[in-house]
Amino acid sequence: MCIIPQVMLKSSCLKTCSRFSSNRVLMNLRRSHNKVGVLGVPFDKGQLKGGVGSGPEAFRKLGLIEELRGLGCDVKDFGDVRYEQIEGLTVKNMTALGHVAACQKEVSDSVVRILNEGRMCLTIGGDHTCGIGTIDGHVKAKGNIALLWVDAHADLNTNATSPTGNVHGMPVALLAKELSDYWPYLPGMDWQQPRLSIRNIAYIGLRDIDSYERLVIDKFAITAFGMEDIERYGIIEVTNMALRRIDPNDSLPLHVSFDIDSLDALEAPCTGTPVRGGLTLREGIQIMEESYRTQRLSAVDLVEVNPRLGSPADVRITLEAAKHIIRAAVGYSRRGHSPENVSDLPQQTFHNISTSPHNSK
């Protein structure tokens, strides 16, 4: 983004007080008026470490909802998903299927409800198993969608290829149409049909991929940008290449499923499967800013924050990092935003500052 031409353009349209130098510029972007529905998914059964289920609570305590309102969003809090485990569901090398099936069905139904109210759906995890429900709901509500999966991991295992049996490493394989033949019958999961085509899915941030996941990425030519691609092209170019690949006509609702472990473990230490050498917070924010810029960002997941891992300082760093990502997802600009209504400003101080129509969005 080049700032200079805008500054020049704006300075000529602003009337300034005498103290202000002639090129003093007030940022003039309008605050976002996004309608957002927030859904908590305190789900931790997709992996083995306790604590990731208290993610939603930690974000609420941090004041996330108030923060989003403060940014000008019309926020409706849909609370945390509840479910009752289905007893007796077992599939080989797939942990806690009775929890996954019951919870993700509720997640999917809630996402449909939120999107049908005309709100962007912000889902706070929970582990990345949540992506099964959020993306299923998104497709059910909107038809075909484009999916950016921002993650250190591909989460593309089936129960046959998974080295762990943990379902948080499987959601993309459950969602992709082309991979449906690689699954056995999954009891309790009849509500979930693989509806997403691989050509509408792209990864950003990969750096810890299991061997069978690599095989599938290559075999199906899945759009996958690893850290080396970000080093080579830069994050803005990578994000836009990904968006062009998954939605060449700029027409599909966009879903960004953001695993906090996509960020470097120094930027977001409190997560169950941290991997060094990852995205900076700035790069994470840029992915969201580019996604928001499409004007089609319709659902965002923020998952895998585990507030019970690490020191209190680590927890704070991780939650704050996630909060910056979320702010970008609802349209917060690091350039700042001018006040809602200039006529409400103290008259003597600001009486002759007018907003310019050139930079409102």
Ligand SMILES: NC(=[NH2+])NCCC[C@H](N)C(=O)O
């Ligand atoms: N959402 C995550 N953090 N996934 C990590 C997955 C790790 C590993 N690939 C597995 O399948 O178990």
Ligand SMILES: [Mn+2]
């Ligand atoms: Mn993940």
Ligand SMILES: [Mn+2]
């Ligand atoms: Mn991950």
